[in-house]
Amino acid sequence: MRSLGIDVGAKRKGLDAVLLDETLIPSETRRHMGVEEVGELIRQVRPDVVAIDSPPAWGRSPGGSRLTEREIRRFGIQSFGTPSDPKKASSVFYDWMRAGFEVFEAAAQEGFARYASGAVAGRAIEVFPHATAVVLAGCLPPSGTAAGRAKREWRRGVLRGEGVATEDLRSSDQVDAALAALTGLYALGGRCFAPGDPLEGVIVLPAATLPPPPYPRCRQAERSDGQDQLVFHGLARCGCGHPDCASSTSREFAPGHDAKRKSLLWGLARSGQDAVDELRRRGWQVPPEMG
Structure with missing residues (x-):
């Protein structure tokens, strides 16, 4: 289409x-x-x-x-x-x-x-x-x-x-x-x-x-880097955890940002068990050396 x-x-x-x-x-x-x-x-x-x-x-x-x-x-x-x-x-x-x-x-x-x-x-x-x-x-x-x-x-x-x-x-x-x-x-x-x-x-x-009318007004929240983060009614900040991400989404991740989360976890997995546990919980591959 x-x-x-x-x-x-x-x-x-x-x-x-x-x-x-x-x-x-x-x-x-x-x-x-x-x-x-x-x-x-x-x-x-x-x-x-x-x-x-x-x-x-x-x-x-x-x-x-x-x-x-x-x-x-x-x-x-x-x-x-x-x-x-x-x-x-x-x-x-x-x-x-x-x-x-x-x-x-x-x-x-x-x-x-x-x-x-x-x-x-x-x-x-x-x-x-x-x-x-x-x-x-x-x-x-x-x-x-x-x-x-x-x-x-x-x-x-x-x-x-x-x-x-x-x-x-x-x-x-x-x-x-x-x-x-x-x-x-x-x-x-x-x-x-x-x-x-x-x-x-x-x-x-x-x-x-x-x-039902009327629509509420959106609000702005401040991000950890001091910039404004738009907050949409019914949406939440993307959960990928990437420091440059400013997306809001009705799901856990904005479209395509599950890959960003996986990449971030790969980096963290090499220095901590928590990231390895999350990768396995999500059914994502762990770094080869962590297998």
Whole structure:
């Protein structure tokens, strides 16, 4: 399965794109694309779903927001509203939405019709990276992470907690494109929920169900090296014990970090019986000279 995530900005800022598959390693990244490049990218990477960080069209509900936006606000997830009033829609503030509409049109020309309900394969879906990060973390961003580097690193931490390789994501926009792609990947596997009215567009979230609203706020704990460690609701710090590890996970180890634990134990086994006992308890091979 392959999911193409697209972060949308106004024309001067451009679009960022990330392609993810089941390896969770970005296999394609683009920065500052024009809308006219979207079709060629889709033809080149052949995704199963296109996940776009934008509404597909103006709202239909009276007022300044759609039902899908009002629904997620009940959970404490704030978003810009998509207006139905033509006077509001003419504001330059909404230039980025107009760019997003064009991305949906470009995707449709490549066979990815706008998603309404049901299976997402072969569709262009609306996603919201902030909402994705909150749903995956199980909590709202901690205080002090609303903008800039702190916001980017919190969202990057959410991606790492899901096992996504983030080393090549060089900007906040690429992090958001990766969150969009991850949402599409989970939705392809049936892990999705899309509140709202399909006629005016629904935001696809990476969970089959949501907890009772609102989400709690995440907290930050200080690591032993004096740096902040993000603590996500329902997640704990990875148990690999590696001094450079800052991952949170719902399991004992972050993806791939069992190997780090084993390597650490091999080093310790040569100087103490406790590490040998843990290796044997886990069913892992002990160093040859310790056999």
